[in-house]
Amino acid sequence: MTTGLDPVATAASASCGRLVAFLAARWGDLAAAEDAVGDALLAALERWPEDGVPDRPEAWLMRVAKRRLLDDARRARVRTTAAPLVARLAALRADAPEFHPFPDKRLALLFMCAHPAIDPSLHAPLMLQSILRIDAERIASAFLISPAAMRQRLVRTKRKIRDARLSFELPAEDECGPRVDSVLRAIYATYGAGWDDPHDTRGEGLASEAESLARMVVELRPDEPEALGLLALILFCEGRTRARRSADGTFVPLLEQNPADWDRARIGEAETILRRAASRRRPGRFQLEAAIQSGHCMRVDGHDTPWGSIDAMYRQLVALAPTLGNLCAAAVARSHASGVAEGWRLLESVDAGAARSYQPYWAARAHLLERMGRTQDAGDAYRKAAALTVDQAVQSYLRSRAGSCSR
Protein backbone atom coordinates (compact mmCIF):
# COMPACT_ATOMS: atom_id res chain seq x y z
CA MET A 1 0.00 0.00 0.00
CA THR A 2 1.18 3.49 -0.75
CA THR A 3 1.28 6.28 1.78
CA GLY A 4 -1.80 8.37 2.38
CA LEU A 5 -0.43 11.42 0.62
CA ASP A 6 -0.85 10.36 -2.97
CA PRO A 7 -4.52 9.36 -2.77
CA VAL A 8 -5.24 12.62 -0.98
CA ALA A 9 -3.50 14.60 -3.69
CA THR A 10 -5.32 12.64 -6.37
CA ALA A 11 -8.68 13.14 -4.69
CA ALA A 12 -7.87 16.81 -4.33
CA SER A 13 -7.21 17.43 -7.99
CA ALA A 14 -9.92 15.07 -9.19
CA SER A 15 -12.82 16.14 -7.06
CA CYS A 16 -12.17 19.32 -5.11
CA GLY A 17 -13.35 21.63 -7.84
CA ARG A 18 -16.52 19.55 -8.16
CA LEU A 19 -17.05 19.46 -4.38
CA VAL A 20 -16.57 23.22 -4.03
CA ALA A 21 -18.87 23.95 -6.98
CA PHE A 22 -21.58 21.67 -5.62
CA LEU A 23 -21.44 22.91 -2.03
CA ALA A 24 -21.17 26.57 -3.04
CA ALA A 25 -24.29 26.22 -5.17
CA ARG A 26 -26.16 24.54 -2.29
CA TRP A 27 -24.89 26.96 0.28
CA GLY A 28 -24.73 30.20 -1.68
CA ASP A 29 -21.37 31.01 -0.15
CA LEU A 30 -18.21 30.29 -2.12
CA ALA A 31 -15.76 31.13 0.67
CA ALA A 32 -17.58 28.89 3.19
CA ALA A 33 -17.66 26.01 0.69
CA GLU A 34 -13.94 26.39 -0.01
CA ASP A 35 -13.13 26.40 3.71
CA ALA A 36 -15.28 23.33 4.32
CA VAL A 37 -13.65 21.37 1.48
CA GLY A 38 -10.23 22.52 2.71
CA ASP A 39 -11.05 21.18 6.17
CA ALA A 40 -12.27 17.89 4.73
CA LEU A 41 -8.97 17.52 2.88
CA LEU A 42 -7.02 18.17 6.06
CA ALA A 43 -9.08 15.54 7.84
CA ALA A 44 -8.35 13.10 5.00
CA LEU A 45 -4.66 13.86 5.26
CA GLU A 46 -4.78 12.90 8.94
CA ARG A 47 -7.05 9.86 8.71
CA TRP A 48 -6.38 8.12 5.40
CA PRO A 49 -2.77 7.16 6.02
CA GLU A 50 -3.97 5.25 9.14
CA ASP A 51 -7.44 4.05 8.19
CA GLY A 52 -6.74 3.51 4.50
CA VAL A 53 -8.37 5.35 1.61
CA PRO A 54 -12.15 4.90 1.70
CA ASP A 55 -13.94 3.14 -1.16
CA ARG A 56 -15.48 6.36 -2.35
CA PRO A 57 -13.07 9.15 -1.36
CA GLU A 58 -15.29 11.81 -2.89
CA ALA A 59 -18.33 10.79 -0.83
CA TRP A 60 -16.17 10.75 2.30
CA LEU A 61 -14.86 14.25 1.62
CA MET A 62 -18.39 15.45 0.88
CA ARG A 63 -19.69 14.07 4.18
CA VAL A 64 -16.97 15.78 6.21
CA ALA A 65 -17.30 19.09 4.34
CA LYS A 66 -21.06 19.13 4.83
CA ARG A 67 -20.75 18.41 8.53
CA ARG A 68 -18.41 21.36 8.81
CA LEU A 69 -20.89 23.63 6.99
CA LEU A 70 -23.72 22.45 9.23
CA ASP A 71 -21.65 22.97 12.39
CA ASP A 72 -20.82 26.50 11.32
CA ALA A 73 -24.46 27.15 10.50
CA ARG A 74 -25.60 25.93 13.89
CA ARG A 75 -23.18 28.30 15.55
CA ALA A 76 -24.31 31.13 13.29
CA ARG A 77 -27.97 30.42 14.11
CA VAL A 78 -27.36 31.30 17.73
CA ARG A 79 -26.59 34.80 16.55
CA THR A 80 -29.13 35.19 13.79
CA THR A 81 -32.37 33.53 12.70
CA ALA A 82 -32.12 34.64 9.10
CA ALA A 83 -34.61 32.89 6.85
CA PRO A 84 -32.13 32.31 3.99
CA LEU A 85 -29.98 30.29 6.35
CA VAL A 86 -32.88 27.98 7.17
CA ALA A 87 -33.53 27.50 3.47
CA ARG A 88 -29.89 26.69 2.87
CA LEU A 89 -29.86 24.15 5.68
CA ALA A 90 -32.94 22.52 4.22
CA ALA A 91 -31.29 22.32 0.80
CA LEU A 92 -28.20 20.72 2.23
CA ARG A 93 -30.15 18.19 4.32
CA ALA A 94 -32.35 17.25 1.36
CA ASP A 95 -29.42 15.36 -0.18
CA ALA A 96 -29.01 11.81 0.95
CA PRO A 97 -25.79 11.68 2.98
CA GLU A 98 -24.17 9.22 0.59
CA PHE A 99 -25.44 11.15 -2.44
CA HIS A 100 -23.14 9.97 -5.19
CA PRO A 101 -22.37 10.87 -7.84
CA PHE A 102 -23.39 14.42 -7.09
CA PRO A 103 -24.27 16.72 -9.99
CA ASP A 104 -21.41 18.60 -11.61
CA LYS A 105 -21.85 22.30 -10.93
CA ARG A 106 -18.43 23.40 -12.15
CA LEU A 107 -19.71 25.01 -15.33
CA ALA A 108 -22.21 27.09 -13.33
CA LEU A 109 -19.39 28.11 -10.99
CA LEU A 110 -17.17 29.02 -13.96
CA PHE A 111 -19.97 31.21 -15.26
CA MET A 112 -20.47 32.81 -11.89
CA CYS A 113 -16.77 33.64 -11.68
CA ALA A 114 -17.22 35.62 -14.91
CA HIS A 115 -20.31 37.47 -13.71
CA PRO A 116 -20.47 41.09 -14.95
CA ALA A 117 -20.91 42.23 -11.32
CA ILE A 118 -17.36 41.03 -10.63
CA ASP A 119 -14.33 43.07 -11.67
CA PRO A 120 -13.15 41.51 -14.98
CA SER A 121 -9.54 41.44 -13.78
CA LEU A 122 -10.64 39.01 -11.05
CA HIS A 123 -12.50 36.59 -13.31
CA ALA A 124 -9.41 34.49 -14.06
CA PRO A 125 -7.98 34.50 -10.49
CA LEU A 126 -11.37 33.53 -9.06
CA MET A 127 -11.70 30.60 -11.47
CA LEU A 128 -8.19 29.41 -10.74
CA GLN A 129 -8.80 29.52 -7.01
CA SER A 130 -12.30 28.14 -6.75
CA ILE A 131 -12.30 25.49 -9.46
CA LEU A 132 -8.67 24.48 -9.83
CA ARG A 133 -7.83 25.10 -6.15
CA ILE A 134 -4.68 27.09 -6.94
CA ASP A 135 -3.52 29.15 -3.98
CA ALA A 136 -3.57 32.93 -3.97
CA GLU A 137 0.24 33.27 -3.82
CA ARG A 138 0.72 31.37 -7.06
CA ILE A 139 -2.06 33.28 -8.80
CA ALA A 140 -0.67 36.58 -7.55
CA SER A 141 2.82 36.03 -8.90
CA ALA A 142 1.49 34.88 -12.27
CA PHE A 143 -0.49 38.09 -12.64
CA LEU A 144 2.28 40.23 -11.06
CA ILE A 145 0.14 41.34 -8.13
CA SER A 146 1.24 41.26 -4.50
CA PRO A 147 -0.07 38.14 -2.71
CA ALA A 148 -1.65 40.20 0.07
CA ALA A 149 -3.53 42.35 -2.42
CA MET A 150 -4.66 39.29 -4.38
CA ARG A 151 -5.89 37.51 -1.24
CA GLN A 152 -7.74 40.62 -0.13
CA ARG A 153 -9.40 41.12 -3.49
CA LEU A 154 -10.52 37.50 -3.66
CA VAL A 155 -11.92 37.64 -0.12
CA ARG A 156 -13.77 40.87 -0.90
CA THR A 157 -15.18 39.41 -4.12
CA LYS A 158 -16.42 36.28 -2.37
CA ARG A 159 -18.09 38.42 0.28
CA LYS A 160 -19.85 40.29 -2.49
CA ILE A 161 -20.91 37.01 -4.13
CA ARG A 162 -22.49 35.93 -0.85
CA ASP A 163 -24.00 39.24 0.24
CA ALA A 164 -25.30 40.33 -3.16
CA ARG A 165 -26.50 36.72 -3.68
CA LEU A 166 -25.03 36.10 -7.09
CA SER A 167 -26.74 33.10 -8.60
CA PHE A 168 -24.87 29.80 -8.66
CA GLU A 169 -27.20 28.46 -11.33
CA LEU A 170 -26.34 28.54 -15.03
CA PRO A 171 -27.53 31.81 -16.59
CA ALA A 172 -30.45 31.72 -19.01
CA GLU A 173 -29.50 30.89 -22.60
CA ASP A 174 -29.83 34.51 -23.83
CA GLU A 175 -27.41 35.66 -21.14
CA CYS A 176 -25.05 32.75 -21.70
CA GLY A 177 -23.51 34.19 -24.87
CA PRO A 178 -21.71 37.20 -23.39
CA ARG A 179 -20.86 35.22 -20.28
CA VAL A 180 -19.21 32.43 -22.30
CA ASP A 181 -17.14 35.17 -23.82
CA SER A 182 -15.95 36.36 -20.37
CA VAL A 183 -15.22 32.78 -19.29
CA LEU A 184 -13.12 32.19 -22.40
CA ARG A 185 -11.35 35.52 -22.05
CA ALA A 186 -10.36 34.67 -18.48
CA ILE A 187 -8.97 31.31 -19.61
CA TYR A 188 -7.10 33.10 -22.40
CA ALA A 189 -5.60 35.52 -19.85
CA THR A 190 -4.56 32.57 -17.70
CA TYR A 191 -2.86 30.95 -20.66
CA GLY A 192 -1.15 34.23 -21.53
CA ALA A 193 0.27 34.48 -18.01
CA GLY A 194 1.61 30.92 -18.34
CA TRP A 195 2.95 31.48 -21.87
CA ASP A 196 5.32 34.19 -20.67
CA ASP A 197 7.12 31.53 -18.68
CA PRO A 198 7.43 28.54 -21.04
CA HIS A 199 9.67 26.43 -18.86
CA ASP A 200 7.55 27.19 -15.86
CA THR A 201 10.52 28.52 -13.90
CA ARG A 202 8.15 30.25 -11.51
CA GLY A 203 6.41 26.92 -10.90
CA GLU A 204 2.95 28.17 -11.65
CA GLY A 205 2.10 25.73 -14.42
CA LEU A 206 -0.64 28.08 -15.51
CA ALA A 207 -0.47 26.99 -19.14
CA SER A 208 -1.63 23.49 -18.26
CA GLU A 209 -4.25 24.83 -15.84
CA ALA A 210 -5.63 26.96 -18.67
CA GLU A 211 -5.67 23.86 -20.85
CA SER A 212 -7.72 21.96 -18.26
CA LEU A 213 -10.16 24.84 -17.88
CA ALA A 214 -10.60 25.05 -21.65
CA ARG A 215 -11.15 21.27 -21.79
CA MET A 216 -13.71 21.59 -19.03
CA VAL A 217 -15.70 24.22 -20.93
CA VAL A 218 -15.59 22.08 -24.08
CA GLU A 219 -16.63 18.98 -22.15
CA LEU A 220 -19.56 20.82 -20.61
CA ARG A 221 -20.56 22.82 -23.69
CA PRO A 222 -19.38 20.73 -26.63
CA ASP A 223 -21.19 22.79 -29.25
CA GLU A 224 -19.67 26.17 -28.42
CA PRO A 225 -17.38 26.94 -31.40
CA GLU A 226 -15.36 29.61 -29.60
CA ALA A 227 -14.67 27.25 -26.69
CA LEU A 228 -13.41 24.69 -29.21
CA GLY A 229 -11.41 27.45 -30.87
CA LEU A 230 -9.74 28.45 -27.62
CA LEU A 231 -8.88 24.84 -26.74
CA ALA A 232 -7.41 24.35 -30.24
CA LEU A 233 -5.40 27.58 -29.89
CA ILE A 234 -3.95 26.45 -26.56
CA LEU A 235 -3.08 23.01 -27.95
CA PHE A 236 -1.34 24.47 -31.02
CA CYS A 237 0.78 26.71 -28.79
CA GLU A 238 1.46 23.98 -26.24
CA GLY A 239 2.52 21.73 -29.09
CA ARG A 240 5.40 24.13 -29.75
CA THR A 241 6.36 24.95 -26.15
CA ARG A 242 9.34 22.61 -26.00
CA ALA A 243 10.92 24.22 -29.08
CA ARG A 244 10.77 27.75 -27.63
CA ARG A 245 14.00 27.17 -25.74
CA SER A 246 17.16 25.47 -26.94
CA ALA A 247 18.92 22.90 -24.75
CA ASP A 248 20.95 25.64 -23.05
CA GLY A 249 17.85 27.76 -22.31
CA THR A 250 18.27 30.25 -25.16
CA PHE A 251 15.06 31.70 -26.60
CA VAL A 252 14.22 30.42 -30.10
CA PRO A 253 11.73 32.55 -32.08
CA LEU A 254 8.92 30.77 -33.92
CA LEU A 255 10.37 31.07 -37.42
CA GLU A 256 13.69 29.59 -36.30
CA GLN A 257 12.15 26.65 -34.43
CA ASN A 258 12.73 23.18 -35.81
CA PRO A 259 9.30 21.59 -36.42
CA ALA A 260 10.83 18.22 -35.55
CA ASP A 261 10.88 19.47 -31.93
CA TRP A 262 7.15 20.11 -31.95
CA ASP A 263 4.60 17.76 -30.40
CA ARG A 264 2.77 16.16 -33.34
CA ALA A 265 0.10 14.52 -31.19
CA ARG A 266 -0.93 17.81 -29.59
CA ILE A 267 -0.96 19.61 -32.94
CA GLY A 268 -3.01 16.79 -34.46
CA GLU A 269 -5.55 17.02 -31.65
CA ALA A 270 -5.72 20.80 -32.13
CA GLU A 271 -6.47 20.32 -35.85
CA THR A 272 -9.32 17.92 -35.09
CA ILE A 273 -10.85 20.28 -32.55
CA LEU A 274 -10.50 23.29 -34.84
CA ARG A 275 -12.28 21.39 -37.63
CA ARG A 276 -15.09 20.58 -35.21
CA ALA A 277 -15.36 24.29 -34.38
CA ALA A 278 -15.34 25.33 -38.04
CA SER A 279 -18.14 22.89 -38.86
CA ARG A 280 -20.46 24.96 -36.59
CA ARG A 281 -20.05 27.87 -39.06
CA ARG A 282 -19.92 30.54 -36.39
CA PRO A 283 -16.44 32.07 -36.68
CA GLY A 284 -14.94 34.12 -33.88
CA ARG A 285 -11.81 35.54 -32.41
CA PHE A 286 -10.41 32.41 -30.79
CA GLN A 287 -11.13 30.24 -33.84
CA LEU A 288 -9.26 32.78 -35.98
CA GLU A 289 -6.30 32.84 -33.61
CA ALA A 290 -6.27 29.04 -33.63
CA ALA A 291 -6.44 28.98 -37.44
CA ILE A 292 -3.45 31.33 -37.59
CA GLN A 293 -1.48 29.01 -35.30
CA SER A 294 -2.62 26.08 -37.42
CA GLY A 295 -1.03 27.86 -40.39
CA HIS A 296 2.26 28.22 -38.52
CA CYS A 297 2.09 24.53 -37.57
CA MET A 298 1.88 23.44 -41.23
CA ARG A 299 5.68 23.35 -41.18
CA VAL A 300 5.39 20.15 -39.15
CA ASP A 301 4.40 18.39 -42.40
CA GLY A 302 7.17 20.02 -44.39
CA HIS A 303 4.99 22.76 -45.91
CA ASP A 304 6.07 26.40 -46.04
CA THR A 305 4.30 28.87 -43.73
CA PRO A 306 1.18 29.98 -45.69
CA TRP A 307 1.73 33.71 -45.15
CA GLY A 308 -0.99 34.72 -47.62
CA SER A 309 -3.76 33.02 -45.67
CA ILE A 310 -2.28 33.99 -42.30
CA ASP A 311 -2.35 37.61 -43.46
CA ALA A 312 -5.98 37.23 -44.56
CA MET A 313 -6.92 35.77 -41.18
CA TYR A 314 -5.18 38.60 -39.34
CA ARG A 315 -7.28 41.06 -41.37
CA GLN A 316 -10.43 39.42 -40.00
CA LEU A 317 -9.00 39.11 -36.49
CA VAL A 318 -8.03 42.79 -36.33
CA ALA A 319 -11.54 43.72 -37.50
CA LEU A 320 -13.01 41.65 -34.62
CA ALA A 321 -10.45 42.43 -31.92
CA PRO A 322 -8.22 45.42 -32.73
CA THR A 323 -5.93 44.90 -29.72
CA LEU A 324 -2.36 46.21 -29.78
CA GLY A 325 -1.06 42.63 -29.76
CA ASN A 326 -3.13 41.62 -32.78
CA LEU A 327 -2.17 44.79 -34.69
CA CYS A 328 1.55 44.19 -34.16
CA ALA A 329 1.32 40.53 -35.13
CA ALA A 330 -0.76 41.46 -38.19
CA ALA A 331 1.94 43.88 -39.35
CA VAL A 332 4.61 41.17 -39.11
CA ALA A 333 2.39 38.71 -41.02
CA ARG A 334 1.77 41.36 -43.69
CA SER A 335 5.51 41.91 -44.06
CA HIS A 336 5.99 38.22 -44.85
CA ALA A 337 2.96 38.04 -47.16
CA SER A 338 3.34 41.27 -49.16
CA GLY A 339 6.81 42.56 -48.46
CA VAL A 340 8.40 44.38 -45.58
CA ALA A 341 7.31 47.85 -46.81
CA GLU A 342 3.62 46.85 -46.60
CA GLY A 343 4.14 45.43 -43.13
CA TRP A 344 5.91 48.59 -42.03
CA ARG A 345 3.03 50.71 -43.33
CA LEU A 346 0.60 48.68 -41.22
CA LEU A 347 2.81 48.96 -38.14
CA GLU A 348 3.11 52.71 -38.63
CA SER A 349 -0.68 52.96 -38.37
CA VAL A 350 -0.52 51.66 -34.79
CA ASP A 351 -0.98 54.40 -32.17
CA ALA A 352 2.64 54.89 -31.11
CA GLY A 353 1.61 56.67 -27.92
CA ALA A 354 -0.45 53.72 -26.74
CA ALA A 355 2.32 51.30 -27.75
CA ARG A 356 5.15 53.29 -26.15
CA SER A 357 5.70 50.78 -23.32
CA TYR A 358 4.41 47.70 -25.16
CA GLN A 359 7.16 45.13 -25.67
CA PRO A 360 5.73 43.29 -28.73
CA TYR A 361 5.42 46.61 -30.58
CA TRP A 362 9.15 47.32 -30.20
CA ALA A 363 10.05 43.73 -31.06
CA ALA A 364 7.95 43.94 -34.24
CA ARG A 365 9.50 47.32 -35.15
CA ALA A 366 12.99 45.97 -34.61
CA HIS A 367 12.28 42.91 -36.73
CA LEU A 368 10.93 44.97 -39.64
CA LEU A 369 13.62 47.67 -39.43
CA GLU A 370 16.30 44.99 -39.49
CA ARG A 371 14.81 43.45 -42.62
CA MET A 372 14.59 46.91 -44.24
CA GLY A 373 18.33 47.28 -43.69
CA ARG A 374 17.91 50.13 -41.18
CA THR A 375 20.24 48.39 -38.77
CA GLN A 376 20.97 51.39 -36.55
CA ASP A 377 17.24 51.98 -35.88
CA ALA A 378 16.68 48.24 -35.57
CA GLY A 379 19.36 48.02 -32.88
CA ASP A 380 17.70 50.84 -30.92
CA ALA A 381 14.29 49.19 -31.20
CA TYR A 382 15.70 45.79 -30.09
CA ARG A 383 17.21 47.48 -27.04
CA LYS A 384 13.90 49.19 -26.24
CA ALA A 385 12.11 45.86 -26.55
CA ALA A 386 14.69 44.21 -24.28
CA ALA A 387 14.22 46.87 -21.62
CA LEU A 388 10.47 46.19 -21.61
CA THR A 389 10.79 42.39 -21.37
CA VAL A 390 10.16 40.40 -18.19
CA ASP A 391 11.39 37.01 -19.46
CA GLN A 392 15.18 36.93 -19.09
CA ALA A 393 15.78 34.47 -21.94
CA VAL A 394 13.85 36.72 -24.32
CA GLN A 395 15.72 39.72 -22.89
CA SER A 396 19.11 38.19 -23.75
CA TYR A 397 17.90 37.15 -27.18
CA LEU A 398 16.78 40.72 -27.98
CA ARG A 399 20.07 42.13 -26.65
CA SER A 400 22.10 39.81 -28.84
CA ARG A 401 20.02 40.87 -31.87
CA ALA A 402 20.67 44.50 -30.93
CA GLY A 403 24.36 43.68 -30.73
CA SER A 404 24.48 42.14 -34.18
CA CYS A 405 22.60 45.16 -35.62
CA SER A 406 25.05 47.73 -34.35
CA ARG A 407 28.06 45.74 -35.50
Place this chain on the structure above:
Amino acid sequence: MKYAILIYETAAQLNRRKTDDADAKAYWDSWNEYSQALIDGGVMAGGAGLQEPHTGTTIRFASGREVHDGPYADTKEQLGGFYLIDVPDLDTALEWAARCPAIGGAVEVRPEIA
Protein backbone atom coordinates in the same frame (compact mmCIF):
# COMPACT_ATOMS: atom_id res chain seq x y z
CA MET B 1 1.61 57.55 -6.07
CA LYS B 2 5.38 57.22 -5.92
CA TYR B 3 7.02 53.84 -5.42
CA ALA B 4 10.66 53.03 -4.81
CA ILE B 5 12.09 50.09 -6.70
CA LEU B 6 14.99 48.91 -4.54
CA ILE B 7 17.36 46.75 -6.51
CA TYR B 8 19.21 43.93 -4.82
CA GLU B 9 21.89 42.51 -7.05
CA THR B 10 23.94 39.33 -6.76
CA ALA B 11 27.72 39.48 -6.34
CA ALA B 12 28.05 38.05 -9.84
CA GLN B 13 26.03 40.92 -11.29
CA LEU B 14 27.88 43.57 -9.29
CA ASN B 15 31.19 42.11 -10.48
CA ARG B 16 30.18 42.65 -14.08
CA ARG B 17 30.52 46.40 -13.47
CA LYS B 18 34.23 46.22 -12.77
CA THR B 19 35.57 44.73 -15.94
CA ASP B 20 36.12 46.93 -18.94
CA ASP B 21 35.13 44.54 -21.62
CA ALA B 22 31.97 44.04 -23.59
CA ASP B 23 30.27 42.39 -20.64
CA ALA B 24 30.52 45.51 -18.48
CA LYS B 25 29.14 47.53 -21.36
CA ALA B 26 26.28 45.05 -21.76
CA TYR B 27 25.59 45.34 -18.03
CA TRP B 28 25.43 49.14 -18.08
CA ASP B 29 23.50 49.17 -21.35
CA SER B 30 20.80 47.01 -19.82
CA TRP B 31 20.34 49.51 -16.97
CA ASN B 32 20.44 52.53 -19.27
CA GLU B 33 17.84 50.95 -21.51
CA TYR B 34 15.65 50.12 -18.54
CA SER B 35 15.94 53.73 -17.32
CA GLN B 36 15.06 54.98 -20.78
CA ALA B 37 12.00 52.71 -20.83
CA LEU B 38 10.88 54.23 -17.52
CA ILE B 39 11.38 57.72 -18.94
CA ASP B 40 9.59 56.91 -22.19
CA GLY B 41 6.77 55.34 -20.20
CA GLY B 42 6.39 58.66 -18.38
CA VAL B 43 6.84 57.07 -14.94
CA MET B 44 10.41 57.97 -13.96
CA ALA B 45 10.54 60.16 -10.86
CA GLY B 46 14.16 59.75 -9.79
CA GLY B 47 16.69 57.29 -8.49
CA ALA B 48 20.38 56.52 -8.49
CA GLY B 49 22.84 53.76 -9.10
CA LEU B 50 25.03 53.13 -6.08
CA GLN B 51 28.67 52.18 -5.84
CA GLU B 52 29.51 48.72 -4.63
CA PRO B 53 28.53 47.58 -1.12
CA HIS B 54 32.10 47.64 0.19
CA THR B 55 32.05 51.45 -0.22
CA GLY B 56 29.21 51.64 2.30
CA THR B 57 29.58 52.91 5.85
CA THR B 58 26.93 52.20 8.45
CA ILE B 59 26.09 54.13 11.60
CA ARG B 60 24.22 52.12 14.21
CA PHE B 61 22.22 53.94 16.84
CA ALA B 62 21.64 50.97 19.10
CA SER B 63 23.79 52.46 21.86
CA GLY B 64 24.90 55.93 20.96
CA ARG B 65 26.54 56.21 17.56
CA GLU B 66 28.73 53.40 16.32
CA VAL B 67 30.28 53.78 12.93
CA HIS B 68 30.85 50.50 11.04
CA ASP B 69 32.67 49.73 7.88
CA GLY B 70 30.56 48.16 5.14
CA PRO B 71 26.89 47.84 4.21
CA TYR B 72 24.05 47.65 6.74
CA ALA B 73 23.22 43.99 6.17
CA ASP B 74 25.67 41.38 4.98
CA THR B 75 23.37 39.41 2.72
CA LYS B 76 23.79 37.45 -0.48
CA GLU B 77 22.18 40.18 -2.56
CA GLN B 78 23.15 43.78 -2.04
CA LEU B 79 21.47 47.08 -2.75
CA GLY B 80 22.85 48.24 -6.08
CA GLY B 81 20.61 51.21 -6.71
CA PHE B 82 17.04 52.39 -6.71
CA TYR B 83 14.44 54.06 -8.84
CA LEU B 84 11.54 56.22 -7.83
CA ILE B 85 8.58 55.82 -10.18
CA ASP B 86 5.27 57.63 -10.26
CA VAL B 87 2.41 55.29 -11.22
CA PRO B 88 -1.28 55.00 -10.30
CA ASP B 89 -1.11 51.77 -8.29
CA LEU B 90 1.00 48.89 -6.99
CA ASP B 91 0.05 46.62 -9.90
CA THR B 92 1.53 49.08 -12.37
CA ALA B 93 4.62 49.50 -10.19
CA LEU B 94 5.11 45.71 -10.10
CA GLU B 95 4.72 45.54 -13.85
CA TRP B 96 7.57 48.01 -14.27
CA ALA B 97 9.69 46.41 -11.54
CA ALA B 98 9.38 42.98 -13.16
CA ARG B 99 11.17 44.26 -16.28
CA CYS B 100 14.21 45.31 -14.30
CA PRO B 101 17.42 43.58 -15.50
CA ALA B 102 18.50 42.45 -12.00
CA ILE B 103 19.41 38.95 -13.22
CA GLY B 104 19.42 36.41 -10.39
CA GLY B 105 18.70 39.08 -7.77
CA ALA B 106 15.54 40.65 -6.42
CA VAL B 107 13.72 43.95 -6.30
CA GLU B 108 11.59 45.36 -3.53
CA VAL B 109 8.77 47.73 -4.38
CA ARG B 110 7.66 50.13 -1.65
CA PRO B 111 5.19 53.00 -1.72
CA GLU B 112 6.23 56.40 -0.39
CA ILE B 113 4.51 57.77 2.69
CA ALA B 114 1.47 59.57 1.33
